Amino acid sequence: DTAVSQTPKYLVTQMGNDKSIKCEQNLGHDTMYWYKQDSKKFLKIMFSYNNKELIINETVPNRFSPKSPDKAHLNLHINSLELGDSAVYFCASSPAPGQANTEAFFGQGTRLTVV
Amino acid sequence: AQSVSQHNHHVILSEAASLELGCNYSYGGTVNLFWYVQYPGQHLQLLLKYFSGDPLVKGIKGFEAEFIKSKFSFNLRKPSVQWSDTAEYFCAVNAFGGYGNKLVFGAGTILRVKS
Numbered sequence: 133d134t135a136v137s138q139t140p141k142y143l144v145t146q147m148g149n150d151k152s153i154k155c156e157q158n159l160g161h162d163t164m165y166w167y168k169q170d171s172k173k174f175l176k177i178m179f180s181y182n183n184k185e186l187i188i189n190e191t192v193p194n195r196f197s198p199k200s201p202d203k204a205h206l207n208l209h210i211n212s213l214e215l216g217d218s219a220v221y222f223c224a225s226s227p228a229p230g231q232a233n234t235e236a237f238f239g240q241g242t243r244l245t246v247v
Numbered sequence: 248a249q250s251v252s253q254h255n256h257h258v259i260l261s262e263a264a265s266l267e268l269g270c271n272y273s274y275g276g277t278v279n280l281f282w283y284v285q286y287p288g289q290h291l292q293l294l295l296k297y298f299s300g301d302p303l304v305k306g307i308k309g310f311e312a313e314f315i316k317s318k319f320s321f322n323l324r325k326p327s328v329q330w331s332d333t334a335e336y337f338c339a340v341n342a343f344g345g346y347g348n349k350l351v352f353g354a355g356t357i358l359r360v361k362s
Contacts, residue, residue: 167350173335175291175352188349222291224350234341235281236350240290 138239153208153242155223162228164206169220213246249274249342253353268323270338279341280321286334330362
């Protein structure tokens with residue numbers, strides 16, 4: 133009964149390909165996020181969705197397109213993959229946006245390697 | 248925009264040594280503060296959090312952190328580290344009140360404990 137689960141855990145693909153990473157949370161949270169951890173381990177938010185609506189989009193190339201079919205799922209689709217997209221992508225969820233005293237729960241991460 | 252700085256990128260300690268990892272943030276409003284830990288090959292786990300009240304918070308595995316509002320700091324401490332504490336530690340700030348919770352992370356501190 134994992135709270136936030138991502139698939140796949142590892143993804144190796146060639147430049148130019150299109151790939152998707154899936155994320156599901158069973159915590160009943162309204163808000164979900166994608167974070168990117170680069171090779172220097174620096175974590176930065178990419179997107180946030182609240183109840184299927186995009187609320188944060190942090191200057192991410194438009195090759196990255198999040199999709200939220202329902203509030204329990206937030207998938208990340210990446211077109212035309214580049215070497216610089218290699219990173220670990222973390223999905224997270226939290227109860228509600230803009231509210232105090234809430235914490236985010238993270239998935240186990242997806243290590244994407246573009247060759 | 249809010250930012251988080253962690254003073255040490257790499258820390259090496261012997262077992263039983265005391266640990267203090269520095270974290271400072273820049274944001275003038277109310278914040279929630281977190282320390283996350285990432286063990287080798289694993290996902291982010293919440294170590295401890297500060298929302299309000301007693302500025303000295305205790306987390307899991309004997310860790311504690313002190314929020315000093317006047318110094319915009321939230322340093323992590325442990326009196327006696329163990330080899331199993333070898334991991335990367337991330338300080339994070341949630342400057343709520345805006346539209347969307349957004350955790351801003353520090354660059355991380357890699358702790359290596361020698362047995």
